Amino acid sequence: MARITIYVEPRHADNTTCDHTVKPSGKPRDLKSGCPGRTQFAVVCSEHGDVGTPHHVKQLAEPAVTEHRQEHRAALATR
Ligand SMILES: [Zn+2]
Numbered sequence: 076m077a078r079i080t081i082y083v084e085p086r087h088a089d090n091t092t093c094d095h096t097v098k099p100s101g102k103p104r105d106l107k108s109g110c111p112g113r114t115q116f117a118v119v120c121s122e123h124g125d126v127g128t129p130h131h132v133k134q135l136a137e138p139a140v141t142e143h144r145q146e147h148r149a150a151l152a153t154r
């Protein structure tokens with residue numbers, strides 16, 4: 076079975092991945108990067124894709140990662 080990875084992915088308002096360097100405020104550090112600003116954090120699972128709806132604060136997305144990881148662990152335990 077493939078190893079499952081679950082992580083927090085920063086996103087822009089239009090739900091595209093933000094891999095730009097941003098300030099703690101979410102504003103782009105380099106204005107020439109074309110980054111419209113980081114506004115949300117999606118929880119992504121390698122098996123399920125997006126988990127739930129994106130969170131507006133990274134601190135809220137992290138518990139969702141842990142929670143989803145536990146769901147996988149529970150699913151494996153019942154097999
Ligand atoms: Zn960006």
Ligand SMILES: [Zn+2]
Nearest residue numbers: 120122123143
């Ligand atoms: Zn999953």
